[in-house]
Structures are given as C-alpha cells and as structure tokens.
Amino acid sequence: MTVRDAQRSRVYEAEALVRRVFDRADAGTGRQVELYGSSITLPVERRFASVDSVQDYSDRVLALNWVRETWPRAAVPITVRQRAGTTAAHYEPATATLAVPTSGSGTRWALRELVVLHELAHHLEPDGSDEAPHGPPFVDRYLTLVDGVIGAEAALLLRATLVEGGVRLG
Template sequence: MTRDAQRTKVYAAEGFVRTMFDRAAERGNPVVDFFGTQLTLPPEARFGSVQSVAAYVEQVLAHPAVRERWPATTPLRVRPRRGVTAAHYERTENAATIAVPEGRSAWALRELVILHEIAHHLVDADPPHGPEFVAVYTELVGAVMGAEVAHVLRVVYAKEGVR
C-alpha cells in the first residue's frame, strides 16, 4: 500500500467543514459567509445509536444517485467500536464494516463522518485518502447533502493543499 501522504490534510479540511456546520448550528442560522459568498448549509444528520447509523448507511447506499454512480456496491455493515473516539472503515474478504463509537464520541456520530466512511467503501483507493478517495467523497457528499456542501469541501480541500 502506498503511503497515505495527504491523510492529515484531508482530516484538517474535513475538520474545518465540520466546524462550519457546528458554528452554524450553534447560531441557529444555516447561512454562512464562505470566502465572500453567502451559502446556506443544509441540516447535518446526527445519530444517537449504532442502529440509526446502520439505517442511514442503508438509505445512502439505496439512494438513486448513489446506485446509479456505484451500481456494484456491496452491503456495508455497521458495528459498535468501544473505547475509541473515532469511526473507521474495515474490509475483509467476507464483509465491509464501519465501526462507530457508542455514545462516548458524538462527533463521530454525524453525517459528514459517516459519509467519509461510506466513501472508503465506494472506492478501494491506494493511498486511502488520495485523490481518488477525495473525488469520491466530494461526489458522494454532493449527491446526498447537496451541491453547496460539495463546493465547500472542494474549496477547503484546495486551501489545505489536498489533491
């Protein structure tokens, strides 16, 4: 496997975008000033359980735009991950799984994080956070959350030097 050289930059960019959503939610106003342009952010889903994440993953994989773009997608399981503060994607010969922390780390139980993990499922990229992954994640976010969020991701990725 190739060294995942831009992983840190990808995580920094996505952290910036999540912070934008958090601040808009705190203000109760989805309109943000984004580099001189006003954008309206859509609501971001938050999840209260592994079961609700699993239901969301099924809905995303059944979404017409996702099925059309990635027709050969296999099922994706969701399981609890204890004692860890992050979500992650794992693939074995028999199954693909997203592991999410149960209750202790609410930041991982949010739509942008789950879509990141689903993007890993849609593209078996090497390196895992390389240009192919970034393109798929951005396209997936655009299909599910809307063009504004995809635009924000593209701009922030570019600002962070993500290819």
C-alpha cells in the same frame, strides 16, 4: 504493497474545520456563511443517536439509484458496529464494516453525516484498487457523496476547505 496515504492528515484537518462550521451553524449562529466572497446557506447535516440509526442511514445511501449506478460496490452491504474508543471512526474493507464510536464523552463528532459519508466513500472504492486511502479518487467519491446527499453548498464548503488545505482532488 501498501500505498502511502500522503493526504490523510490534510483530509482530516479539512473535515474537522468543516464540522466546526456546521457545529456553529447548529448552535444558532446562523446557516449563512461567507465563502471566498460568496454567501451560502448551509443545509442541515443529519446526526445519529445509535449504531442502528447509522446502519439505516448507510443502507439508504447505498440503495440510492445514482449511488448504485456510479459505484458497483454500493451493492455490497455494510455492517455498522460500535467502536471502542472515542477518537476515530473507521472502515474495515475485509468485512465491509463501518465502526463508529457511540459511547463515552466526545463521541458526538462521529455520529454525523459527514463522518458516515467519509466511511462510505472508503467502502465504495473499486475492488482491486491500489489507490491511497485518502488519495484523489477517494476525495472525489467523498465530495460526490456530500454533494448528492447533503447538498451542493456542503460540498462547496468541503471542496474549498480541502483545496485550501493542500488536498489534491480527483
């Protein structure tokens, strides 16, 4: 049985908005952002240059003690490969493979920490789960990874943007 992925487009829209906020901060507009009346300083989001650098980063995240203690699937290694096309990154659960576009114009959006953590959140889904791919349990894993790896400010921005976009959290 296939579970309907009712939140997919809302999750992607919120992520795209958050990526644009980070892009503007990286472009020199400043790391201070106003969020619902509070001023927060965005941490630096790591960027990657190759499949090898995404592989190394993914291996390091999955090896973190707190990640291993939280999600048993963190012990399952992943493989990162180049993906044809430029419009999407994706996770292949049958082979534990993260596919990222790395060549061609317009691939820079995928070679970044927020995208890789999104795909790792798919990898960490418990074995035998029948949850929707972008349902509340996925969103909870993703936010937990962003909070623990990038920082609380990034997670706050992502959480607020997801909620504002109508995404149900775990």
